[in-house]
Amino acid sequence: MTLTTLTPDATVDDLYQVIQRDGGVIVKDFLDSATLASLKADLTPALDKVSWGSHEFTGTRTRRLGALFKHTRHAADIVLHPLYHGVAERFLTLATPVWSGGSRDEMPANMQIGTTQAIDIYPGEGAQPLHRDDSVWHWRHPEGGRQARVQIMVAVTDFTADNGGTRVIPGSHTWDDERAPRPEETVPTEMTASSALIWIGSTYHGGGSNSSDTPRMGVTMSLDLGFLRQEENHYLALPRETVRELPEPVQRLLGYEAAPPFVGWVEVDGVMSEPIVLLKDTAAAPSGS
DSSP: OOOOEEOTTOOHHHHHHHHHHHSEEEETTOSOHHHHHHHHHHHHHHHTTSOBOSSTTTOSSEEEEOOGGGTOTHHHHHHTOHHHHHHHHHHHOOOEEEEETTEEEEEOOOEEEEEEEEEEEOTTOOOOOOBOGGGGGTOOTTTTOSOOEEEEEEESSOBOTTBTOOEEOTTGGGOOTTSOOOGGGOEEOOBOTTOEEEEETTSOEEOOOBOSSSOEEEEEEEEEETTSOOSSOHHHHSOHHHHHTSOHHHHHHTTOSOBTTTBTOEEETTEEEOTTHHHHOGGGSOTTO
């Protein structure tokens, strides 16, 4: 079995149906060539200053760069892309029926940006251990009842079976937690630069080994349920001045929006408020922010 590749004129429903079936999908030409070139130019100098990983999971011949929203404006192009943002909404913004007093209401969920990384896998790197990304929250399968994450990996350079293209086990999102993933069950993500792999948090995957003579560079991000703790701490990684320069939808996705009913509120002048007010009113921000 191989991963299904869709063209950029695919609909959100097309992506949703394939991911529901396989656990992941490739979208060809997700970014235009000019955006891709600018993204690469922004990130390469910063990646060149990053040290190698220190263990098997992060890689000892792999460079990883986080806090992408302070390194490139094109991080916003990825997270707000209609196909990625749209399919993440389909999986994540499900309503939960709850009682409040004498009424039973449908409480919607919202989304937030969980993790952001540029990942450069160099020749000689071994395969990353297979894992599910939603394990960061100790998520159970199928007891979780819903998806916690929709992740994307944009190919900045070509991904092949030989250069470390992400390995995925199609269908593994349906497994329970007793079944262990095996390397022989994986298929490589093979896609041209500017294409993207989109998968859900319950799908087993891992970075591939690089037996080629060139590095493989990708940019990954996640959109997660808004009521879970973010994997990457954007409040410490991104100066508030940087966040103020981003489009408001991105500010909200970075965590400056409370999750219904009001998880993540902040007190401003004695009022339980949406945290985004701290970006709009500099006088309300705590000193030193």
